[in-house]
Amino acid sequence: MNQTGTGPAHKLHEENRTARMLLEILNKEQAQLVAADVDALTALTEEKNQLVARMSELAAERHAALTAAGFEATEQGMQAWLDSLQPPTARQSWKELLEIAQAAKEINRSNGMLIGxxxxxxxxxxxxxxxxxxxxxxxxxxxxxxxxxxxxxxxxG
Known part of the structure; x- marks a missing residue:
């Protein structure tokens, strides 16, 4: 299994870094929603859109690498690929990415409620x-x- 170069874990570090940046932007967005600062929200929206686009690109690259390695291009496929590794070098990075994604999903849900x-x-x-x-x-x-x-x-009268 290819663990370097173009393998599924190749850009996992960048995915984690980008996901952390997105989580930070979502937290800032939430603060601006509470403060009702429309100007700050406009600037954050552009930055958020760029990060979401980059996350999509990185996920597409990971999916292509999973397919090339003979695994399904899904979260389950990534887990199966990770389970096949000896030693389990990328498992922690993948776990962190899933945790960040879950936190971002929850903050985004809260932000949607604030917008509503x-x-x-x-x-x-x-x-x-x-x-x-x-x-x-x-x-x-x-x-x-x-x-x-x-x-x-x-x-x-």
Whole structure:
């Protein structure tokens, strides 16, 4: 089995490093979501997208190497390949990568929930500005108040 060069473990160290960087970005993203700092989120999103793209490239390379080594291009295939190694040199790196991926998945899930809360809050604010669910608007197209007084008019005289 090929353990160096183009083998499945060849770029495992880089996958781990990239996954750690992604986890760090997800943690920063979560902090910015809590702080509602849209400008910081925009910058983090670009960096996150680049890291996700790199992780996809590295996983595709690992899958190709697994297939070339005669194993299935899956997590189970990677485990079978690792089990075939003597000595088990790459097992710890793979274990770390799986742990990082699980942590990133959980943080990403939490971030999605935070985004959902922000969206709901913004939708509620828009509903208030539009006058609530009845479809009434507080402001007309000219920016002036469009609210008409409710109740009876005052009759004098």
């Amino acid at each position: 809360k922000h969206l709901a809050r913004n939708q509620n604010a828009l509903n208030v500005l539009k006058g609530g669910p009845q479809g009434q608007t507080l402001y007309g197209p000219n920016g002036q108040s469009a609210v008409t007084p409710a109740g009876r008019g005052l009759v004098i």
